[in-house]
Amino acid sequence: MTVDTQTPPTRPSEPRSLREVTARSRRRENLSRLMALVLFVALLAAIVPLVSLLAAVIYNGAPAIGWDFFTQIEPLSYRERGGGYAHGIVGTLYMTGVAALLSVPLGIAAAIYLSENPRGRYAHVVRFFTDVMTGVPSVFVGLAVYALLVSGSGGLGLGFGTLAGACALAIIMLPIVVRSSEEMLRLVPPDLRAASAGLGARQWQTALRVTLPAAAPGLTTGAILAVARGAGETAPLIMTALGARQIITSFTGAPQADVGLLMLDGFRQPFAPGIERAWGGGFALIAIVLVLSIVARTIARRSQI
Secondary structure (H helix, E strand, O other), X not given: OOOOOOOOOOOOOOOOOOOOOOHHHHHHHHHHHHHHHHHHHHHHHHHHHHHHHHHHXXXXXXXXXXXXXXXXXXXXXXXXXXOOOHHHHHHHHHHHHHHHHHHHHHHHHHHHHHHHOOOOOOHHHHHHHHHHHHHOOHHHHHHHHHHHHXXXXXXXXXXXXXXXXXXXXXXXXXXHHHHHHHHHHHOOOHHHXXXXXXXXXXXXXXXXXXXXXXXXXHHHHHHHHHHHHHHOOOHHHHOOOEOOOOOOOOOOOOOEOOHHHHHHHHHOOOOHHHHHHHHHHHHHHHHHHHHHHHHHHHHHHHHOO
C-alpha cells in the first residue's frame, strides 16, 4: 500500500485590489509628497528674489518712464527733473548689436564644430578656453580690451568708444553662445543626421540644412541669453566705452554712452531726480531684454512652421 506524499496543490491567492493601500505604497506616497514639498520650497526660494527684484525696479523706475525718457538726454545737473536716457539707450543698443554680430556667428560656428567633431583635434582646446572664459570676471575682460585696443602704449590706441565696448561685450557673450548652442545641437536626434547622410548629403550640408534648422529655437534662446548678459554689463565698459553725455554715432574716436554707466553715476549721487532716472534705466533695460526675447521667440517659432 503506497502513501501519496505529494503536497496538495496550493490555491491561487485572491487577486489584490488596486485600491488596497499597503505599508510600502504608503511610504512611497509619503516620500513623493515630501519630495514635491522640497521642490516647491526650492522653487519659491528661486522665484521670490526674482519677483522682489522686478517689483522693486518697476515700483521705483515706473514714475521716471515716459516719452521724454526715451527721446531726451540727461540734464547736466542731477538735481534737475525731466530728461531721460536716450543717449544711453542708443549706446547700449549700438554696442550690444555690434557685439552680437561679432559673437553669435562665431559662437554658433564653434558649437557646430564641437557637436560634429566631439573628439576633434581642437575640440578639447575650444572647450577648455570656453570654460575658462565663462569664469573670468568681466572687469578683467575690460582690462584686457583696454590694454589691447584702447591704450596707446602697447595697444592699438583706438581710444574709448563703441568698438572697444563692443569687443569687451563680445568676449563676455561668446562663451555663453558656444556652450548653449553646443547643448542645443546635441539634442538634435542622430536619426536626422543619419537620414541626411543616407540621402547623400555631405557633413557640412547636414549641419547647415538639417541640424541648424532643427536646433533653431534653442540657438535663438542661447543668443538672447548672451545679448541679455551683454546689455546688462557695466564693469568692462568703464574701461572701454567710458560713457558720454550725448548721443554718439561714431564707431571709434569718441566715448560711448551706456545705460549701465548712467545708472552707476545716478546711484552714486545723493539727489532724488538722478536716482529716479537711474531706477528708470533699470526698468528700460528689463523692457528692452523682454522685447528682444519675445521677438526672437516669435521669429524662431515661425521658422518652424
